[in-house]
Amino acid sequence: MSMDTDIALAHRLADAAGAAIRPFWRGEIGLEAKDDASPVTLADRAAEDAMRRILAAEAPRDGIVGEEFGNEREGASRTWVLDPIDGTVSFAAGRPIFGTLIALLRDGFPVLGVIDQPIGGERWVGAAGRPTTFNGAEVRTRPCRDLAQAVLASTGPQYFDDHSAEHFMALAAKSAHKRMIWGGDCYNYGLLASGQIDLVCESGLKLYDFAALVPVVEGAGGTMADWNGEPLHAASEGHVIALGDPARLDDVIEALACGH
Template identity: 55%
Template sequence: MMQDLIAAAEAAADAAGAVIRPLFRSSLLVEAKGDASPVTEADRAAERTIRALLAERFPDHGVIGEEYGEERAGAEFVWVVDPIDGTRAFVTGRPVFGTLIGLMRHGRPVLGLIDQPATGERWIGAAGEGLRFRSPMGGTPHTRRCAALAEAELSCTSHEMFTPAEAPRFARLKQSCRRVTWGGDCYAYGLLALGLVDIVVESDLKPWDWVALAPVVEAAGGAMTDWQGQPLRLDGPGQVIAVGDPALLPEAVALLG
């Protein structure tokens, strides 16, 4: 069954990419949602396309999406979709956004896909299987060993995502790492799964921001938890630690605690 699920996720990503690519670096009508993040016709059309394909193949499955909300969220299998993660990057022409398609079974992520439709890169992680990676630019799908945070490459989308209470905790971690690179959204987690980034720490992530990422990170040999080192939850605060080398996790948790 897992192969059927993976095939459906890939087909949905292919269909979404066909919607997104013609609009990338074109003139788009950008609106403001309630949280002031940009929304384009590409977001909405891509999510509609993904939902339609998944509903056709698995009519009993649920879905949670950024643009169109929940359907059958209490089902055994629930797809979690972000049609364009990193919309700000998308509307400014930077190819570090991605389409995220994740699948939860009984509330636990079991399948994740990151697709970068502009560059042709795709990461697929599934429970019980190794990481699948496709790219015309190369890259090795495996995390790297990192002995300590002092040697680690840290990535974070933006310092603005942290609350006043979280900011000094992140600052402690940042000062303990080799350096920090800002920006990247889901793409940073893909780079972690290629052994190019060692740790990603973020906050205020919604389920559609992280459900697809966890299986990819874990399939590559890494780990992904909340700031207390506990499994991520749909009702959690969205605080995320992703590490390429799980040995980094206790040190990171201690600094963020």
């Protein structure tokens, strides 16, 4: 399929997920804990099911990696990666800073990504070789002349183990730490693509947490990498950096390495 066709399909997936999520918003969500203690709701499952039904009809040969219902056709050269609600904790608390994440991987590398916030009606779309859009208009990251001026965001301290927390705090100490933002999950990456913040650093993410973010951030002029500065792909371990100004990447890697 052409990229235009894939983008159109990704929009339909996001529309279907949003339609499944909105009826549960600030209502009875059936909150449960999964085996790994992470939360899941009826909305998570309904949204992923809606997206999978579309893919079964329109892209039956493509692989699927989904947070709630597992993998299909592993080894396919084209794979859709679905996180129906990234930020279930925020969703359950009635905070509209969660999002649906949709990615297309080709041979393990993200080439298309969508961040959709279905309550506020906000959608970022990134695709390889194309500028990232926010609700159809092109967006750009902002320059950052010095790491000490960088506004850093992360989902929460509870997601870092003791070792990674020390490295993260070494980075935080060299950023604009008094302006640091906690919370936001995928929403932070959309804000970075739109030039609102400068840096996101996370630990322990799964493929469905980060795959969609890469084309969005990079299509807006930013860069994403692991904590060693290597490109993200299906086998990446989930230590993730998103940076609005690629010129600061070496500074970020050096700061992370200062942790013990």
